[in-house]
Amino acid sequence: MNIAIVGSGLVGRVIALNLLKDGGHNITLFDKDTKEGVTSAGFTAAGMLAPFAELETAESIIFEYGKRSIELWRHLLREVGLFDGFQKRGTIITAHTQDVPELKHFITTLKRKIPEANEIEFMDSSKLEEIEPELAIHNNSFYIEKEGQVDSQRFIAFSTTYLDSIPNIIWRENTTVQKIEPNRVFIGDEVEEFDWVFDSRGLGAKEYFKDLRGVRGEVIWVEAKDVNISRPTRLMHPRYKIYIVPRENGCEGIELEYCKDCKIAQTSGAKRYIIGASEIESEDMSDISVRSTLELLSALFTVHPNFGEARVVNSETNCRPAFRDNLPRIENSKGLTRINGLYRHGYLLAPAVVEKALNEGIRKI
Ligand SMILES: Cc1cc2nc3c(=O)[nH]c(=O)nc-3n(C[C@H](O)[C@H](O)[C@H](O)COP(=O)(O)OP(=O)(O)OC[C@H]3O[C@@H](n4cnc5c(N)ncnc54)[C@H](O)[C@@H]3O)c2cc1C
Numbered sequence: 001m002n003i004a005i006v007g008s009g010l011v012g013r014v015i016a017l018n019l020l021k022d023g024g025h026n027i028t029l030f031d032k033d034t035k036e037g038v039t040s041a042g043f044t045a046a047g048m049l050a051p052f053a054e055l056e057t058a059e060s061i062i063f064e065y066g067k068r069s070i071e072l073w074r075h076l077l078r079e080v081g082l083f084d085g086f087q088k089r090g091t092i093i094t095a096h097t098q099d100v101p102e103l104k105h106f107i108t109t110l111k112r113k114i115p116e117a118n119e120i121e122f123m124d125s126s127k128l129e130e131i132e133p134e135l136a137i138h139n140n141s142f143y144i145e146k147e148g149q150v151d152s153q154r155f156i157a158f159s160t161t162y163l164d165s166i167p168n169i170i171w172r173e174n175t176t177v178q179k180i181e182p183n184r185v186f187i188g189d190e191v192e193e194f195d196w197v198f199d200s201r202g203l204g205a206k207e208y209f210k211d212l213r214g215v216r217g218e219v220i221w222v223e224a225k226d227v228n229i230s231r232p233t234r235l236m237h238p239r240y241k242i243y244i245v246p247r248e249n250g251c252e253g254i255e256l257e258y259c260k261d262c263k264i265a266q267t268s269g270a271k272r273y274i275i276g277a278s279e280i281e282s283e284d285m286s287d288i289s290v291r292s293t294l295e296l297l298s299a300l301f302t303v304h305p306n307f308g309e310a311r312v313v314n315s316e317t318n319c320r321p322a323f324r325d326n327l328p329r330i331e332n333s334k335g336l337t338r339i340n341g342l343y344r345h346g347y348l349l350a351p352a353v354v355e356k357a358l359n360e361g362i363r364k365i
Pocket of ligand 1: 010037201318340
């Protein structure tokens, strides 16, 4: 089939990788920006795969999709040659003593929503010392074993290189698509015909989805020589909830002025952490605000005092595409599939949501 994928951010890439596995298709990827994908929400994301922790504010369908996606990610990453971009070593959730009721309420909410949450293990500082020694200053934590992360920035970088190397993929970068219909893509005054079209424009699909909104999120990248945390860690706090996502293999030890994968300048020998994320009902994509910077970094400093000497190497702002119910939406008709609304769960959901969309759409005919 002659297929168009409009929007080569996170969802578009996952669609392309799945269609390649099916074989026999010619695929055209359209994006309004460059194929590097650095302006997509998929690049800004921390890549946390947290089906349990996300349940605090999400429905159990997110949990089911999340479990399936965790199974699928390993294969997708292998496909693009990213063999160390997946980690499933669990998440630590902690809180300061005065915020322990908040933490307990959080865990109770998860347990009420799904029986599997009963496996979540309480850890006092001596237990935490066994798995994350540098966090042992915290006496009230929980360990969610079956969560993980994808190295999102490297997924975007590796998938660019991989998809670009496939002869039956054409990448039409810097090409804004105005409108999409079954079998048709509208670019300026031109209309192009395809056997099937995928609409994976994220927030760029507002032209069609009138109830789509953007939810602003800001993250900060720091590099710390004297902090060694190996698992994604969440701090529960009545106002400043943060997560800290270590990039285990990230750019560590690469002696380049600029890392070739993520194009960001390096401070040699330090480990990188992504600190996130604000959640603001706004579609403003401008740089991180002073307020968010202060909130994220002050909360960070309280998790591990050595973060005080970390270096802030980057910040990113983007908007999560979301519907009113914050749930993903798949629309299938002959010759057209639309996938959108992955909100703050893009990495957690994309492989499973795309699998479902393909099975109920193009693979069914
Ligand atoms: C700060 C932040 C942190 C996050 N952290 C996590 C996390 O830890 N875990 C998790 O699971 N999810 C996370 N997410 C959510 C995740 O990033 C999104 O759900 C996901 O990227 C949505 O994927 P998408 O493909 O729909 O959109 P995008 O990744 O934004 O891709 C859309 C693409 O479409 C292109 N496009 C748009 N309009 C047009 C047009 N008219 N013509 C051509 N191309 C167009 C864009 O250029 C872009 O490349 C986070 C998001 C943010 C903002």
